[in-house]
Each structure stands twice: as C-alpha cells, then as structure tokens.
Amino acid sequence: MALSRLEKAQVWLFKAVMGLLFMLFRLLSPRSxxxxxxxxxxxxDPLLLASATQLAKKIRRKEVSSVEVVRAYIDRxxxxxxxxxxxxxxxxxxxxxxxxxxxxxxxxxxxGVPLSVKESFALQGMPFTTGLVSRRGVVATVDAPPVALLxxxxxxxxxxxxxxxxxxWSETHNHLSGITNNPYDLERIVGGSSGGEGSILGxxxxxxxxxxxxxxxxxxxxxxxxIFGHKTTPGVVSRDNQYPPxxxxxxxxxxxxxxxxxxxxxxxxxxxxxxxxxxISSCDVLQVVQRLEADLGVEVQEVNxxxxxxxxxxxxxxxxxxxxxGKLMGEPGRPIWPLWELLKWMVGKSEHTMAAIxxxxxxxxxxxxxxxxxxxxxKLQKKVDELLGADGVFLYPTHPRxxxxxHHPLFRPFDFAYTGIINILGLPxxxxxxxxxxxxxxxxxxxxxxxxxxxxxALNPQEVLxxxxxxxxxxxxxxxxxxxGxxxxxxxxxxxxxxxxxxxxDVPLLRARVLCRTAGGSRRKQRVIKGSN
Numbered sequence: 066m067a068l069s070r071l072e073k074a075q076v077w078l079f080k081a082v083m084g085l086l087f088m089l090f091r092l093l094s095p096r097s098x099x100x101x102x103x104x105x106x107x108x109x110d111p112l113l114l115a116s117a118t119q120l121a122k123k124i125r126r127k128e129v130s131s132v133e134v135v136r137a138y139i140d141r142x143x144x145x146x147x148x149x150x151x152x153x154x155x156x157x158x159x160x161x162x163x164x165x166x167x168x169x170x171x172x173x174x175x176x177g178v179p180l181s182v183k184e185s186f187a188l189q190g191m192p193f194t195t196g197l198v199s200r201r202g203v204v205a206t207v208d209a210p211p212v213a214l215l216x217x218x219x220x221x222x223x224x225x226x227x228x229x230x231x232x233x234w235s236e237t238h239n240h241l242s243g244i245t246n247n248p249y250d251l252e253r254i255v256g257g258s259s260g261g262e263g264s265i266l267g268x269x270x271x272x273x274x275x276x277x278x279x280x281x282x283x284x285x286x287x288x289x290x291x292i293f294g295h296k297t298t299p300g301v302v303s304r305d306n307q308y309p310p311x312x313x314x315x316x317x318x319x320x321x322x323x324x325x326x327x328x329x330x331x332x333x334x335x336x337x338x339x340x341x342x343x344x345i346s347s348c349d350v351l352q353v354v355q356r357l358e359a360d361l362g363v364e365v366q367e368v369n370x371x372x373x374x375x376x377x378x379x380x381x382x383x384x385x386x387x388x389x390x391g392k393l394m395g396e397p398g399r400p401i402w403p404l405w406e407l408l409k410w411m412v413g414k415s416e417h418t419m420a421a422i423x424x425x426x427x428x429x430x431x432x433x434x435x436x437x438x439x440x441x442x443x444k445l446q447k448k449v450d451e452l453l454g455a456d457g458v459f460l461y462p463t464h465p466r467x468x469x470x471x472h473h474p475l476f477r478p479f480d481f482a483y484t485g486i487i488n489i490l491g492l493p494x495x496x497x498x499x500x501x502x503x504x505x506x507x508x509x510x511x512x513x514x515x516x517x518x519x520x521x522x523a524l525n526p527q528e529v530l531x532x533x534x535x536x537x538x539x540x541x542x543x544x545x546x547x548x549x550g551x552x553x554x555x556x557x558x559x560x561x562x563x564x565x566x567x568x569x570x571d572v573p574l575l576r577a578r579v580l581c582r583t584a585g586g587s588r589r590k591q592r593v594i595k596g597s598n
Contacts, residue, residue: 087476100251105148108269112137116327117178117273117334121219124177125166131177135221138179142223142270149246151226151237151255151264174333176219181271183262184225185232186212186321187306191222195308196230196239198416210303211275211321211338218337223271226261231309232277234420235285235474235481237261244471247289249506253468256286262324263290267507273330275338277307279319280380281463281484284511287324287496289468291507294324294496295331296487302338314384318488331495368452368459372445376482379442382434383489403429419475442489449490459513461487463496467506487513 108114112134115123123129145151169176182188185195187205194200208216216222230239237245237260245260247253248268255264259276263286266274276283278296287294302321304311311319323334336343372379401417403425409415410422453459462483474480487494492513499508 083476087473090472090476100148100246103148103251105145105248105251105268108141110137110141113141113269113272115272117175117220117325117330118327120178120272121170121175122166125169131221134177135179135223138223138271141268142265145248145265145268145270148251149248149255149264149268149270150243151245151261151268151270173219174337175215175273178220178273179271180215180220180222181262181265181274182212182222182225183259183274183276184228185258185277185307185309186225186275187308188212188222188225191225193225193308194241195232196228196241198239198241201241205306207306209306210340214337214340215275215334220273226259226265226274228259228261229257230418230421232258232279232282233424234258234418235281236420236472237264237286238418238420238471240416240418246471247468249291249501250468250504253470253506254289254474256281256289256468258282259286259294259324263287263292263294266290266292266324266326269326272326273334274324275321276324277304277319277321278484278488279311279315279384280488281481283320283322283324284463284484284494284496285481287498288463288509288511289507291498291501291509292324292326292496293328293331293498295322295335296320296494297322297335297339298493299491301342301493302335303340303342318384318491320488328497370445370448372441372448373486375438375441376486377479378435378438379445380482380485380489382438383442401425423475423478445486446490449492453513459492461511461513463509463511467502467504467508484511487511 112120112129120129120134124131124134182191184192186209187193187207189205189208191205193203193205212222227237227242227245228239229235229237235257236254237257245255245264247255248264255261255267259274259278259282262271262274262276265271267290276286276294278284283294283296297320299318299320304316304319304321307321321338323331323338325331325334403422406415406417406422407426410417410419415422449459464483465480466477469477490513494511494513496511497509499510502508
C-alpha cells in the first residue's frame with residue numbers, strides 16, 4: 066500500500082525540519098567530549114562472567130561465598146560507573162541448612178546473587194526520584210512487589226539505576242543524576258527508560274536486573290547494550306509501587322520484566338517476579354524449549370503488515386494521551402506550564418530535559434483519536450492474532466539503527482515505534498542480542514509470541530550473529546539466524562511456526578539470513594529476507 070500524496074508531503078516536511086535542526090545541533094555541539102576515545106576497563110574477575118543461575122549454584126555448593134560475589138560486583142560498579150554513570154547472612158544460611166543444595170535451590174533459587182533495580186521501582190532505603198529534580202531526597206519506604214519477590218528468593222540488591230526524567234524518553238538523561246553512557250561506546254546512548262539497567266548490565270556491573278516497558282523501555286536498552294530482556298504480558302508482573310504510577314490507558318500496556326546478561330536467567334527470574342501470577346505466563350510453552358541447537362524443526366515465512374506504517378500513531382492513540390506526566394513534572398508543587406519551561410530551557414534555567422518538555426507540549430496538542438488509526442489497529446490486531454495462533458513466533462526489528470550518539474534521538478523521535486506497537490498489541494516479547502557489528506556495537510532482534518515466553522539458553526559468543534544486521538531484538542526461539550558463517554539457534558516444538566517482517570525504510574541494507582528445516586523433516590531450507598521500501 067503506497068503512501069498518499071499528503072502522507073508523502075508530511076514525511077518530506079518532517080525529514081526536512083528534522084534535518085535542518087540536526088545540522089544546527091551538529092554545528093553548535095562541541096567536536097569532542099570528555100568520553101571521546103575512552104573505553105571501559107576489561108572484565109578481570111571470572112565471577113563477573115557467570116550467569117545468575119550459575120552463581121547461585123556455586124554459592125549453594127560453597128564453591129564461592131556470596132560475600133565474594135557481591136564484593137566482585139561492587140568493585141566492578143566502582144570501576145565502571147565513572148565511565149557509564151549508570152552479605153554475610155547469606156553464607157550463614159547455607160551453613161545452617163540441613164536439607165542440602167536441592168532444598169536451598171527450591172527455597173532460595175537466587176541466594177546470594179547480586180541484583181540491580183531500575184530507580185522507578187521502589188527499593189526500600191534507596192532513592193526514588195525517577196530523575197525529577199523536585200523529588201530530590203525522596204527515598205523509598207517499601208519494596209515494589211517484583212523486587213520484594215526477588216529479595217525473598219535470595220537476591221541481594223546492590224542499588225538503583227538511572228532513568229530519563231519520569232521515564233519519558235528513549236535516552237537516559239535527567240538534571241538530577243546526569244546522562245548515562247553506553248559501555249560499548251561512551252559517546253552513545255543506552256536507551257530508555259530502563260537505560261541505567263541496560264548500561265550497568267552491559268558493563269558487567271550486575272548480572273540480573275529489573276525493568277519496565279510501555280513502548281520499548283526494556284527492549285531498546287537491552288538492544289543498545291547487548292543483553293537479554295523480556296517484556297511480559299500486561300498483568301503477569303505487578304506494577305505496584307513504581308513511580309510514576311501508570312494512569313489512564315497506560316495501565317493496559319505497561320509491563321515489568323527481567324533484564325540479564327545470560328538467557329538462562331530469564332525464565333527463573335520471570336517465575337519469581339510473577340509470583341502468584343506465574344500461571345499466566347503459559348508454562349506449557351515455556352517447558353518446550355530445551356537448549357540451543359544447530360538445526361530447528363520449523364519453517365520461516367516472510368509476512369508483511371502494511372498497518373505497521375502507522376505504528377507511532379496507533380501507539381500514541383491507544384496510550385490515551387493526554388496523560389498526567391505534565392502534572393507530575395511539577396510534583397510536589399504546582400503542575401508546570403510546558404511553554405514557560407521551554408522558554409526557561411532555551412536560556413538554561415529549566416530543571417527539566419528537552420525531551421520531557423517536548424512530550425508535555427505534545428500532551429497539550431493531542432486531539433480526538435482518528436477513526437482511521439483506530440481501524441488500522443483493529444486490522445493489525447486481527448491479522449497478528451490469526452497469523453500467530455497458539456504456536457507462532459513473530460520476528461521483528463527492535464530498532465532501525467544501532468545505539469545513536471547522545472541526544473540524536475531528539476531528531477528521530479519516532480524510532481521507538483518498532484517496540485511501542487508490540488505493547489499495544491499486547492504481545493509478550495524478548496530482546497535477544499545477536500553479537501556486534503563492524504563498529505563493535507550490539508545487534509539484536511525482538512521475538513514476539515501470542516502466548517507466554519519461550520525458554521532459551523545463552524548464546525555462545527562464537528555462535529552469535531555478526532555483520533551488518535543493524536536492528537532489533539528477536540524472540541530467537543525457533544529458527545537459526547545465520548550471517549557471515551556464524552549461527553545461533555534455539556529449538557522449539559515441532560509444530561511451531563515462525564514469521565518475520567523486516568521491511569525497514571530506514572535500513573536499506575538490512576538482510577537477515579534465516580536457515581531452518583521444515584517441521585518433521587531433516588532437509589535444510591535457506592532463505593534470505595531483505596528489507597524493502
């Protein structure tokens with residue numbers, strides 16, 4: 066379906082305006098920063114290279130103490146935080162336990178494992194500001210339910226991590242804690258709003274973490290920082306004791322979920338964080354996947370949804386804007402006046418970021434929902450539901466480009482639509498890293514399913530994708546993505562069906578080679594899915 070003349074004119078005008086603003090930004094920006102040319106120190110402690118599952122097992126077997134593990138991560142945080150800005154009682158429990166390792170694993174599956182927490186989640190005794198200057202000094206008095214459940218499972222919180230102001234942007238920057246840097250390139254963004262989590266995990270400053278997602282806030286940071294993350298089905302993980310609290314239609318689409326460096330930690334974390342709602346996550350599907358394999362019993366089918374062209378408009382409409390973020394920006398005092406804040410920002414007097422002010426301005430101009438956009442969403446929802454059924458997996462790019470430079474998302478504000486549309490469709494989705502590109506920046510894809518999250522194990526560093534695949538996150542679940550001679554695979558049920566849409570206007574060189582074998586057969590079928598305009 067081709068663009069109408071009006072749509073083409075709108076696209077041309079938007080690109081022209083953004084191009085002009087971007088040129089002015091490049092002209093006025095300093096040519097170098099304090100982080101130019103700097104690199105993170107390499108990991109030297111082998112404890113930092115073990116998954117949470119493996120660390121918990123070592124602690125239970127007394128091969129290492131929790132004090133050693135926590136100290137190793139604290140030392141690493143102190144080592145990397147200047148660059149990225151992002152327990153003796155445990156060992157006593159092990160000594161006193163008479164039931165053996167199996168009993169400890171059942172009672173406390175994450176006993177002694179270090180945990181980082183996104184600052185929008187309440188962690189008792191820790192800052193609870195969400196980057197808002199007016200909340201400086203606010204400290205959480207309780208734990209958010211998923212944090213409490215992880216602590217009850219034995220995890221040890223090391224601290225909270227940075228967010229954008231009120232979690233309102235795809236770059237982690239605020240006037241309270243500053244800007245967070247990408248561990249792979251300190252001049253690039255970490256994503257948002259769970260950007261501090263993505264950065265500290267990517268820098269090996271933590272092994273597991275907690276994030277939230279309403280438009281890609283788990284998946285984009287995981288993609289930019291080369292880690293795993295899962296956006297759950299809404300309602301599986303509690304949203305209580307988070308700030309800002311979801312209001313209006315937001316409550317229907319926001320989800321909390323696990324973030325981690327190793328895929329084998331996703332399922333244990335999700336089961337713990339879901340608590341009494343664990344049954345919602347379709348464990349019958351979760352138990353199908355066993356381990357990574359070289360071949361898969363599925364056939365990949367290329368699909369095209371023209372309605373995805375309107376992803377941002379659909380997301381914006383169904384989020385129920387205007388919301389109350391503009392009011393919250395003034396808390397605990399009077400609500401802010403966005404136009405006045407914009408003028409103050411232009412002379413360097415505003416306490417708020419340009420991104421937050423811009424979103425507050427958009428709230429002021431939000432009009433009545435378009436019947437056409439509502440129709441596009443319903444058509445897309447019906448097509449996706451019918452296509453996936455109970456055994457389908459949809460592979461879709463997470464983002465149209467690798468981690469941008471700092472502040473560049475201001476000039477490409479709609480890139481998050483690749484993740485945001487999945488929230489509106491209500492699909493659970495996992496971000497899976499696929500190695501690094503030629504610049505040493507993380508790659509990935511997102512993998513969506515209609516029901517539950519499939520289990521998969523961590524990719525061998527020698528088996529992940531490399532090459533020019535410059536987008537996304539994938540529910541890597543039942544296909545082999547092969548590029549440049551290296552491959553990684555996950556085995557699912559014999560009847561699982563895989564679909565992929567990779568038609569990105571912004572990435573003309575996008576190519577994903579999907580290698581698979583048909584269900585029930587041993588013959589391999591190779592197919593190349595190309596981006597198209």
